[in-house]
Amino acid sequence: MSDCAIDIPLDAVNPVEPYLRSERIPHIWCPGCGIGTTVNCFARALENSKANLQKVAIVSGIGCTGRVAGYADLDSFHTTHGRAIPFATGLKLANPELQVVVYSGDGDLFAIGGNHFIHAARRNMDLKVICVNNLTYAMTGGQTGPATPDHVVSTTSPYGVFEPAFNLVQLAEAAGAAYVARWTTFHVKQLSRSMEEIMKKKGFCFIEIISPCPTLYQRRNKMGDGLDTMKFYKEVSKIRHGAPTSECGLTKSGEIVVGKFVDRDRPGYFEMLTAQMNETLGDRYALPEVSCGEC
Amino acid sequence: MHADPRGVLTGVHFLDGDHACCEGTLAAGARFAAGYPITPSTEVVERFAWRIPTVGGIFIQMEDELAASIALQGAVWGGAKAFTVTSGPGFSLMMEHIGYAAITETPCVFVNVQRGGPSTGLPTLPAQADMMQAKWGSHGDYSLIALCPNSPQECFDLTITGFNLAEEFRVPVMMMMDECVGHMTEKVVIPEPDRIEITPRRFTKKSPAEFHLFEPREDLVPDMVKAGEGYRFHVTGLTHDERGYPSMTVETQDKLIRRLQDKLKPFTNGRALFEAENLEDAEVAVVSYGITSRVAQRAIDLARAQGVRAGKFRIISAWPFPEQHICELAKQVKAIVVPELNLGQMVREVERSAAGAAKVISVPHAGGTVHNPEVILKAILEAVR
Numbered sequence: 310m311s312d313c314a315i316d317i318p319l320d321a322v323n324p325v326e327p328y329l330r331s332e333r334i335p336h337i338w339c340p341g342c343g344i345g346t347t348v349n350c351f352a353r354a355l356e357n358s359k360a361n362l363q364k365v366a367i368v369s370g371i372g373c374t375g376r377v378a379g380y381a382d383l384d385s386f387h388t389t390h391g392r393a394i395p396f397a398t399g400l401k402l403a404n405p406e407l408q409v410v411v412y413s414g415d416g417d418l419f420a421i422g423g424n425h426f427i428h429a430a431r432r433n434m435d436l437k438v439i440c441v442n443n444l445t446y447a448m449t450g451g452q453t454g455p456a457t458p459d460h461v462v463s464t465t466s467p468y469g470v471f472e473p474a475f476n477l478v479q480l481a482e483a484a485g486a487a488y489v490a491r492w493t494t495f496h497v498k499q500l501s502r503s504m505e506e507i508m509k510k511k512g513f514c515f516i517e518i519i520s521p522c523p524t525l526y527q528r529r530n531k532m533g534d535g536l537d538t539m540k541f542y543k544e545v546s547k548i549r550h551g552a553p554t555s556e557c558g559l560t561k562s563g564e565i566v567v568g569k570f571v572d573r574d575r576p577g578y579f580e581m582l583t584a585q586m587n588e589t590l591g592d593r594y595a596l597p598e599v600s601c602g603e604c
Numbered sequence: 605m606h607a608d609p610r611g612v613l614t615g616v617h618f619l620d621g622d623h624a625c626c627e628g629t630l631a632a633g634a635r636f637a638a639g640y641p642i643t644p645s646t647e648v649v650e651r652f653a654w655r656i657p658t659v660g661g662i663f664i665q666m667e668d669e670l671a672a673s674i675a676l677q678g679a680v681w682g683g684a685k686a687f688t689v690t691s692g693p694g695f696s697l698m699m700e701h702i703g704y705a706a707i708t709e710t711p712c713v714f715v716n717v718q719r720g721g722p723s724t725g726l727p728t729l730p731a732q733a734d735m736m737q738a739k740w741g742s743h744g745d746y747s748l749i750a751l752c753p754n755s756p757q758e759c760f761d762l763t764i765t766g767f768n769l770a771e772e773f774r775v776p777v778m779m780m781m782d783e784c785v786g787h788m789t790e791k792v793v794i795p796e797p798d799r800i801e802i803t804p805r806r807f808t809k810k811s812p813a814e815f816h817l818f819e820p821r822e823d824l825v826p827d828m829v830k831a832g833e834g835y836r837f838h839v840t841g842l843t844h845d846e847r848g849y850p851s852m853t854v855e856t857q858d859k860l861i862r863r864l865q866d867k868l869k870p871f872t873n874g875r876a877l878f879e880a881e882n883l884e885d886a887e888v889a890v891v892s893y894g895i896t897s898r899v900a901q902r903a904i905d906l907a908r909a910q911g912v913r914a915g916k917f918r919i920i921s922a923w924p925f926p927e928q929h930i931c932e933l934a935k936q937v938k939a940i941v942v943p944e945l946n947l948g949q950m951v952r953e954v955e956r957s958a959a960g961a962a963k964v965i966s967v968p969h970a971g972g973t974v975h976n977p978e979v980i981l982k983a984i985l986e987a988v989r
Contacts, residue, residue, distance in 0.1 A: 330838075333849060363834040368678070379838055379850065384831040386681065387840035387850075388674060389704050395638075395671035399678025399686070400831060402662045403636055407682065407832050428667040586657050595610070595660035599635045600683030600830065601805070 341535020343520030354504030391422030451525030487512030628763025635661030703742030731971030886915030934958035
């Protein structure tokens, strides 16, 4: 036994276990990857928000983060590349009592799925969008993505990225999101709290999580391993709640502004639908009964 | 079970095929549609958007066809009967999600009001050139059902059939209309709700602990479930085992993909929908579908008037292809004439099924209008010469 051994009782249970499909562990993510950390935070947020797990559904697209749905012990949907948001839109509209969480990556949500993201935000669809931004396409081997910062080397930008990246939090705010926050995988407490907040917040909510991909992004860019990245996040992150999102763009090694940037109330999709139909149709409007017990 | 009266507009109507199709979706119990405007199909969802707020359901106009074709599947897993509507270019964009519906066994309906292609092609004019795309358009091996109405009345009737078949077999069903059928206006009779048979979704009766999402019953079709009921199930487009979990083995792939094919065998073994007429004494049969079957009817009548024993075999369920029926037909006649608004798509299936037992003559047309019946007549006359 080493000196730093911790006494763990034999009957100890990992507090996040009830939220995961333990029969599917080990997961596919690499050592040092941040996705598992975010899932841990998500499980704790479910625990703390006392969510009725029967009524929480999780929808993912394709990619490393796309695999989250498969590990969460919820009604879970691993959809097609980029289309988690429109799938979630249909699910929510058919069954409004569900709390629908979209959990996917930066490439999935903002390149191939970018159009769906802005339209769901515009509609203020009641979706909780969690984006693990590892700044690259990891599942396919480390290609440039829509959020990859300038000068980064990737397999499809071997001489360095020169296209400007999207500033995801600014995009979310501009498109109409009711809640916008950003954390890194170093900020586990704050991230958990943000996730808990969006479980209670109505409307389109967005959390960006800056997360390491040591296997592809950090290694190719000589940024060290997972632990080095945690140190880097600690060093360069500045918590600035309410910071103008236009000032929150990311660079390869510069400051990472984190915090809650937007928390506003806008009428949600159902509210707007109901108001418009009541105004136009009055008593003739029949409330949607989309999901059928026996149809 | 019978149709929910709230969606049934009982009566005698004068409707175009697109509107009749919409009434079919409502009578079938669809309470969710996701669409994106595209000629000549838009009238289906325009009517749905107009009707649904007083019936009790949702129409959402999505940002593109990719979104529409997956939003409807989210709705299905939320417990809805759902569909989308499109035409050529939009159908091309929906291909990925037809594959997703196939592998996830999501019961749903895609309406394709066919227009001339490829690409933007002829937005306002008819074609039947998406028939092979409907079957093969998404990557990989899978199976689905495609129906071809030839009148507004059938746009109503077959849409209900389509929803029922989607539930029975848990497959995406393609309503392969065309611009002519979609835009022609005719009498449409909508019966009383208790005269409309509806196939209810086969929800599992098992407890969450016993339930496996993709464990098939004897008919090779698994029971359905919906989100929010405590099953905590997993749906993925990856190859999956009976629990729904990804499994990248040759064995799992073989078992799953074969079952997706085999569950539709009843269709190739007697459940195919078709209309046969004047075949008893026929020496030549005209095999057609959709709008072309109505032009073919004229050609058959003209041939009969000249003493040529011509008969009609109208394909209603085009996929799975009614190969047994065509095989038997080929043994009975000297020749089969196949007019279609494409350069020869379903004729390949006819040739394959006829297996040399009868001469098969293609009467192709690039689309933009229907055949001149004289052209089909000429093919009939040449066939018996």
